[in-house]
Amino acid sequence: MSERARPSTATPQSPSKGDQPIRGLKPESLDEPLLRVRDLSVKLPTGPRQTVHAVRSVNLDVGRGERVGIVGESGSGKSVTVRAISGLLPESRRVEVNGSIRMEGEELVGAGKNTWQDVRLKRVGMIFQDPMSFLNPTMKVGAQIRESLDQGRSSEKSTSATIKYMEMAGLAEPQKLMEEFPFQLSGGMRQRVLIAIALAKCPDIIVADEPTTALDATIQRRVLRSLDDSVSRLGTSLLLITHDLAVVAGICDRVYVMFRGEIVESGTTEQIFYDPQHAYTKDLLRSVKSFTDGSAELYVSKYS
Amino acid sequence: MKSPPMLCASHVSKTFSRKKRAAQGGPAKALDDVSITVTPGDFIAVVGESGSGKSTLARVMLGLIEPDEDGGSVTYDGVALSEMKRDQLLRFRSSVQCVLQDPSAALNPRKSVRQIIAEVVKLHRIAQTKADVDAAVNHALSIVDLVPTEIYADRYPHQLSGGQRQRVLIARAVVLNPSIIIADEAVSALDVSVKAGILNLLNRLRLELNIGYLFITHDLPVVEKVADYVYVMRDGRVVEHGKRAELFISPESDYTRELLAAAPEPDPESARRWLRPS
Numbered sequence: 001m002s003e004r005a006r007p008s009t010a011t012p013q014s015p016s017k018g019d020q021p022i023r024g025l026k027p028e029s030l031d032e033p034l035l036r037v038r039d040l041s042v043k044l045p046t047g048p049r050q051t052v053h054a055v056r057s058v059n060l061d062v063g064r065g066e067r068v069g070i071v072g073e074s075g076s077g078k079s080v081t082v083r084a085i086s087g088l089l090p091e092s093r094r095v096e097v098n099g100s101i102r103m104e105g106e107e108l109v110g111a112g113k114n115t116w117q118d119v120r121l122k123r124v125g126m127i128f129q130d131p132m133s134f135l136n137p138t139m140k141v142g143a144q145i146r147e148s149l150d151q152g153r154s155s156e157k158s159t160s161a162t163i164k165y166m167e168m169a170g171l172a173e174p175q176k177l178m179e180e181f182p183f184q185l186s187g188g189m190r191q192r193v194l195i196a197i198a199l200a201k202c203p204d205i206i207v208a209d210e211p212t213t214a215l216d217a218t219i220q221r222r223v224l225r226s227l228d229d230s231v232s233r234l235g236t237s238l239l240l241i242t243h244d245l246a247v248v249a250g251i252c253d254r255v256y257v258m259f260r261g262e263i264v265e266s267g268t269t270e271q272i273f274y275d276p277q278h279a280y281t282k283d284l285l286r287s288v289k290s291f292t293d294g295s296a297e298l299y300v301s302k303y304s
Numbered sequence: 305m306k307s308p309p310m311l312c313a314s315h316v317s318k319t320f321s322r323k324k325r326a327a328q329g330g331p332a333k334a335l336d337d338v339s340i341t342v343t344p345g346d347f348i349a350v351v352g353e354s355g356s357g358k359s360t361l362a363r364v365m366l367g368l369i370e371p372d373e374d375g376g377s378v379t380y381d382g383v384a385l386s387e388m389k390r391d392q393l394l395r396f397r398s399s400v401q402c403v404l405q406d407p408s409a410a411l412n413p414r415k416s417v418r419q420i421i422a423e424v425v426k427l428h429r430i431a432q433t434k435a436d437v438d439a440a441v442n443h444a445l446s447i448v449d450l451v452p453t454e455i456y457a458d459r460y461p462h463q464l465s466g467g468q469r470q471r472v473l474i475a476r477a478v479v480l481n482p483s484i485i486i487a488d489e490a491v492s493a494l495d496v497s498v499k500a501g502i503l504n505l506l507n508r509l510r511l512e513l514n515i516g517y518l519f520i521t522h523d524l525p526v527v528e529k530v531a532d533y534v535y536v537m538r539d540g541r542v543v544e545h546g547k548r549a550e551l552f553i554s555p556e557s558d559y560t561r562e563l564l565a566a567a568p569e570p571d572p573e574s575a576r577r578w579l580r581p582s
Contacts, residue, residue: 073498074466186354217563218353218563219353221578225580244496250579251575273570274572287497288570289570292525298500300501300504304500
């Protein structure tokens with residue numbers, strides 16, 4: 001492993017590329033990771049003549065079976081990054097995506113509609129923070145999971161397969177639950193339905209954007225456990241986006257830290273938590289820890 | 305010297321439609337014999353998960369809904385809310401304020417920050433002339449650190465960050481010089497460092513203005529540094545209560561222990577054990 005790059009002393013607004021402590025990024029080689037993002041940049045319209053440069057020059061890798069986390073606060077660009085990867089950015093001429101997103105060696109930026117449709121239906125399973133914005137309120141949950149199964153990669157298309165994925169997602173009494181509508185389920189159960197829908201595709205990668213942020217702590221633990229178990233069983237990769245550092249610490253192998261559209265630091269989970277290099281990362285950790293450590297007061301990050 | 309006005313819920317019970325709740329598998333009572341006291345200057349935390357009744361508690365203590373007929377009472381400064389005359393009720397409304405979750409729903413998107421706060425100032429007759437109203441607005445904004453106040457006063461909610469919107473809600477509450485503020489999930493939707501900033505602000509206001517808080521949250525760790533006294537609620541009942549230090553160090557109820565264990569620490573070793581205990 002080459003020597004870890006030292007971060008510049010500049011503020012996070014202007015980290016120069018060569019000084020970014022980017023650890024764990026595979027060099028160009030024959031062994032390409034499942035997902036390889038280079039120089040990704042996304043501009044989004046915010047008004048009649050205004051755009052925001054939401055994502056700037058992002059580089060990230062996710063290997064087969066790897067669990068990778070992206071942490072950052074609101075406005076860091078983490079959600080826009082994963083929506084770009086999953087093909088879920090708004091369709092508009094004013095949305096500009098530049099750079100490279102390669103999945104299994106295939107370039108997605110600039111690819112046609114069929115390729116992106118394939119990505120959404122078969123290759124990427126997405127789990128959002130708010131299940132009700134994703135689930136069809138007029139369709140029974142069993143049917144929605146079955147729909148995902150039918151459109152996905154799995155060769156088994158049957159009710160028993162639907163039940164299998166429901167069980168994998170930790171849903172109890174799947175036969176009974178299949179007949180229910182989303183509004184009849186609790187928050188935690190709805191999130192598990194989203195997990196089942198994502199798993200049923202047999203995707204290469206599951207992308208979860210704040211999957212448990214809206215849930216109570218006890219439920220969060222159980223849902224994350226189910227997600228962790230099922231990802232292990234299926235061998236899918238996991239890209240988890242959250243502002244909750246503790247969740248990332250528990251479930252991810254590697255972490256990218258985002259701030260104002262850029263990745264300011266990356267490394268293994270141990271490196272990020274026990275040996276953070278960048279000022280922003282250190283500040284964020286200090287703030288989170290101040291809630292539960294022995295410090296007298298809560299620490300407010302300089303960058304908030 | 306007159307004792308500070310206390311807001312007391314005394315043996316409060318609240319039942320919503322029995323049939324519906326039973327069908328959903330929940331308890332028949334949203335609140336069951338709950339007694340809580342908030343004194344100006346105290347930081348009282350109420351911790352509970354979804355369905356614990358904590359939001360119902362907030363509404364009952366704000367006088368927005370009434371307890372059951374034989375379900376106890378809420379008193380402020382010794383007078384039961386149900387027995388207050390009009391002028392007493394008006395004073396109650398300005399003395400006991402609320403800051404609720406989801407500022408985007410609580411702030412009128414078509415009004416500027418100045419208009420939002422001025423509306424409340426004029427309604428409660430804190431000031432009448434434009435000059436006085438503006439002064440009250442600027443003062444409130446400076447108290448919550450939204451400075452320079454002239455810039456923030458002219459902004460609209462969509463031009464503010466989540467933390468800034470929350471500060472506007474606090475300013476709107478504080479401009480009336482309340483004795484008590486009921487905050488329901490006031491920091492839950494905010495990023496960690498913004499949360500820390502808002503909690504520090506609330507604590508500072510408590511010390512400077514002698515405001516008492518009823519701070520309702522599902523997130524137990526959040527109150528570890530700021531609360532004086534903690535009530536833990538489950539299924540409409542208070543299962544445990546005590547001074548903050550005692551409750552966090554040696555909780556008596558299994559449920560409290562479960563809540564404390566449920567939150568992971570930002571440390572890979574312990575977080576991994578939290579996730580995969582075997």
